[in-house]
Amino acid sequence: MKEQQMVEAIKARLGNDQFTYTFDTETNRLRLQHNKTERGMEIAISQVVAKYQEKQQAAIDEVVYTVQQTFAAMTQEAVEGFVGKNTIYPVVRSTSFPQKSKEGNTFLTTEHTAETRIFYALDLGNTYRLIDESMLPELALSTQQVKEAARFALGGLGTDVKRDEVAGSIFYFVNYNDGYDASRILNEKFLKQMREKIQGDMTLSVPHQDVLIIGDIRDEVGYDVLAQLTMHYFSVGMVPITSLSFVYDNGELEPIFILAKNKNTKGAKE
Numbered sequence: 001m002k003e004q005q006m007v008e009a010i011k012a013r014l015g016n017d018q019f020t021y022t023f024d025t026e027t028n029r030l031r032l033q034h035n036k037t038e039r040g041m042e043i044a045i046s047q048v049v050a051k052y053q054e055k056q057q058a059a060i061d062e063v064v065y066t067v068q069q070t071f072a073a074m075t076q077e078a079v080e081g082f083v084g085k086n087t088i089y090p091v092v093r094s095t096s097f098p099q100k101s102k103e104g105n106t107f108l109t110t111e112h113t114a115e116t117r118i119f120y121a122l123d124l125g126n127t128y129r130l131i132d133e134s135m136l137p138e139l140a141l142s143t144q145q146v147k148e149a150a151r152f153a154l155g156g157l158g159t160d161v162k163r164d165e166v167a168g169s170i171f172y173f174v175n176y177n178d179g180y181d182a183s184r185i186l187n188e189k190f191l192k193q194m195r196e197k198i199q200g201d202m203t204l205s206v207p208h209q210d211v212l213i214i215g216d217i218r219d220e221v222g223y224d225v226l227a228q229l230t231m232h233y234f235s236v237g238m239v240p241i242t243s244l245s246f247v248y249d250n251g252e253l254e255p256i257f258i259l260a261k262n263k264n265t266k267g268a269k270e
Helices: 005-013 044-057 057-080 133-139 144-154 182-186 188-197 222-236
Strands: 018-023 029-034 038-043 088-094 109-111 115-121 128-130 162-166 169-174 201-205 212-217 245-249 252-260 263-266
Touching: 005 057, 029 057, 029 128, 029 144, 038 044, 038 057, 038 182, 044 057, 044 222, 057 263, 088 128, 088 144, 088 182, 109 222, 115 144, 133 144, 144 182, 169 222, 182 212, 188 201, 201 222, 212 222
Parallel strands: none
Antiparallel strands: 018 029, 029 038, 088 115, 109 115, 115 128, 162 169, 169 212, 201 212, 201 245, 245 252, 252 263
């Protein structure tokens, strides 16, 4: 399916009553604006097309669901504000992710690595809202309190993993699809527990927000497999983060640069 066809498929599912659509053919991004709230969101159509090659109709279903839940939350926010909403989680984004909202308000962030930055999200059930400075008075929280609440809530997220062995190396996947899978890379207790069971190099990958890949890399072939895995997940993620992986060593994250097949080099520690 081509990009323009995907745009038409999404518009057909969502209809024209609630949304105004603008498709930028240069960037292949579709902007939707809700006619009632006048708030909007953008969809990277190329990523949806890539996901469609693998998941077919389910890829469109996921986009439609995300759009519906996001705008439902926006509508609820306009009516009720943030009263009664107090669960906050950290979320990981690429360093290229905007640090201000569409309205120009600065998001709360914490530096993480050269590739990633930590944002903070107010959980709204089926979706969440990134917290910016303008929300603090209504939340009745300081920046520090938001970050402390997020660290506490992170420990309550599940950490079950799925195990797969490829070419002698072992890969563990955290994939709850709760919007916070990549956030588990910030759970130091969980990472230390995984380190105890890993025999080779321990690697961490957050190619998009809905997966954390933990590698037990036994040889150079394992690094090549890791590069292919992360690039695949990065290309199909709705919210891509980074195709680079990290070696986890004594609590530090060291970026891995895959130069060619069966060759890798580790960069300077963050």
